[in-house]
Amino acid sequence: MENTNIIFSETDYKEYLEKLVYLEKDRIFCRHNLEHFIDMARICVILCYENKVDFDKDLVYSAALLHDIGRIKEIEDGTRHEIASAELTPHFLAATKFSEEDKKKIISLIKNHRNKKNPDKSLEKMFYMADKLSRYCFRCPARDKCNWSDEKKNLTIKY
Ligand SMILES: [Fe+2]
Secondary structure: OHHHHHHHHOHHHHHHHHHHHHHOOOOOOOOOOHHHHHHHHHHHHHHHHHHOOOOOHHHHHHHHHHOOOOHHHHHHHOOOHHHHHHHHHHHHHOOOOOOHHHHHHHHHHHHOOOOOOOOOOOHHHHHHHHHHHOOOHHHOOOHHHOOOOOOOOOOOOOO
C-alpha cells in the first residue's frame, strides 16, 4: 500500500480533501469524503474477489482516493467530476512509484467510474459498482429527495 500512503500524505491531497469537505458541508445528498473513498476501495476489493477479477490493492486504493477529487471543479464550474478528477490525477501520482502502465490504468478507472457501459468482469466495472454500493441509502435522511431510482439505491446492507 506504499503508493496509497504516498498520495494520502501529500500536502496538496490533504488540502483538496479539506476543501471538498468544506464545499459539501451543507450537502444533504452523498458526500465525497475520505470515508466514501475508503469504503469504495474496500468494496471494490471484495467485488474483485467475488467476480474473480485481477486487481492490485495499492492501485485500487490509490484510484479510489483520487476518483472524486474533481468534485471541487464540478462545484465551481460544472465540469463533470470524473473528467476533472482524471485531469488532476497525474499531479497526485507524480510522487508515487507506479509504472506508466499502472498510472494509465488508474486514470482509466477514474474516467470510467460513472460509465454504465464498462465491460463485465473488468476492473473498471468493479470500480464503478463499488462507487454505487458504498452509499448508505438505507440510513440516508435525504433518501426520498434523491434522484437515484429505488432499484439503484442500497435499501439494505449489501457490503
Ligand atoms: Fe464516488
